[in-house]
Structures are given as C-alpha cells and as structure tokens.
Amino acid sequence: MLSYQHIFHAGNHADILKHSVLIYVLKSLNKKDKSYTFFDTHAASGLYDLTDNRSLKTGEAEKGILSLSASEELPLLLKEYLDFVKPYITDSRYPGSPEIERSLMRTGDTLILSELHPQEIENLKENMKKPRPVLPAHTEITAFPSIQIHKRSGWEMLKALTPPQTKRGAVLIDPSYEEASDYKDAADTICTVHKKWSNGIILLWYPLLAHRENEINSMLSQITDSARSLNPNIEISNLQLQVFDKDAHKEVTLNEFRSQLQGDKKNPPRLYGSGILVLNSPWKLEEEADKAIRFICHSRT
DSSP states (O other): OOOOOGGGTTTSHHHHHHHHHHHHHHHHHHTSSSOOEEEESSOTTSEEETTSHHHHHHOHHHHTHHHHTTOOSOOHHHHHHHHHHHHHHHTTEEEOHHHHHHHHSOBTBEEEEEOOOHHHHHHHHHHTTSOOOOOOTTOOOOSOOEEEEEOSOHHHHHHHHOSOTTOOEEEEEOOOOOSTHHHHHHHHHHHHHHHHOTTSEEEEEEEEOGGGHHHHHHHHHHHHHHHHHHOTTOOEEEEEEEOSOTTTOOOOOHHHHHHHHHSSSOOOOSOSEEEEEEETOOTTHHHHHHHHHHHHHHHTO
16 A cells, blocks of 8 residues: 555654654764665655645644644753754755755765655656755754665665675664554564564654554564564663553544544544654663653643
C-alpha cells in the first residue's frame, strides 16, 4: 500500500519525539571529525506546509509543535529540537527527517534516502534542492552532505547498502505501519543489518496502538534479543511517549480514521503515543529523552 501521506500528521507528538531524538543522534555523530553515512528508509517528502488543508484538517501540528513552540524553560533535547524547527515554523512549514538530516550533516558525510510513494519522492527530490532557513547561531554546518535518493523499498535498500564504506553512521527506520507486515519486516531487517553493521546506530520509530500490541512487543523483543546475543553490553534505549491513557483510548481502524477525515466528524486519535528503539544509543540520550518525555506529558495535563 502506498496511500500513506505524512502531511496529515506532520508536527504531531510522534514527530516531536522522533525528531528531537534524531537531532540528538546527528549532533552526537558530529562530535567527531570522521565522516559518516546516514540512511533514512522511509523518507517521505521531507518538508511540509502547515497551511495545507490536510494538516489543518487533523489539527495535529497545532496540538504538537505549535503548542510546544509557545513553551519556555525546555529540557535540552526539546530546546535543541525547537531551535532547529523554529525558522521553519515561522514560515508555516515543518521539516521532516530528510530535511533535518541534510541540514545537520556535513560536507564529506553521505545521506541515503529511500521512498516508494510516486508523489512523495518527487516532492522529496524538489525539497532536497531548496535552500534551508538560517539555522540557529550555534549550528556551524555550512554545506550539505552528499545526497542519494532511491525509489526503492527501504527494507531492500538498507540490507543491500550496509555496512557503508565509512562504517560510522546511523539509520532512521520510520515505516507507516499501514501493513501488519511492517512490524515483521522491521524486526527482520534490523536483525540482519545489525549483524553485519554492529556499530551502526539504529533508530526504529513505532506507533503505540492498542490493537497492535502483540505485534509491537514481538518486534521489540526480536530486535533486542538478537542484538544482545551479539553483544550483551550493547546500549539499547526504548523511549516511549504516551500522550493518551491507553485504557481510556478510543481505538479506530485505519479505514474508519480515513472516512472521518473525509467527513465532518472530529476524528479520534489512532495513536495513544509512540516509541523509538535505539541500538547503540549515544551517551546520555536516554537520560535527556526521559526529561523531554516527562515535560511533554506534564504540559498536556
């Protein structure tokens, strides 16, 4: 299925978690002068217009990034995220993961993006050519990395191109989870890739969905068990942001959700939260992410 479009959800609570962690990982990689490779398996279009009717219809950005941007005294993880995002928000845009990656990576680094949706990949190609806004003063990056864009299955791309020549690097895996097979594909792909690229940082974003709890738990267990069988001391962070009470959460199917988007009903959220599993987690990521998660949950009460 290629029906998923992230514009409906750009800037929501899941993006806040995913992209704040992504920025932390990229800055961690940038602390060394050595070049690195970053893979993004489900890149989408990379840049979103928050005045688009699809974004306005769900109102997820308003409850997410636009609400957060009014906050003060932010924890470090959220402050660095908001510092990056603010120039885009000022222009009513939201940066997706490819935009964050190309903006924080350096000359000599390599960014490899994969996307199958025919319209999304055309948008991605155009967006990767656009000038970026002026970044925060503390950001020293002055040029873009080498960028490759593949119209190819992200699972296939990652298995085929790892380990990269540079050995240092990371991957963001962020499928839509429209298909039940995505959970199994994520687990199988990560286990395969980690065995041959054991020092790569692997970030897997996943939804918290009550009706997929078994699939989610099985996916996470398969990945962590496999990683620890190779290295019992590997640093693994499993970061979860729950913005709704799971027991009180009203679950709807994807088809019901789509039909409500087409009608006048106010659609209930499908997610009660989201998570990110990080293999080879950078130093202090879990500590800083926990502070950010507590802040977000407290600010929503």
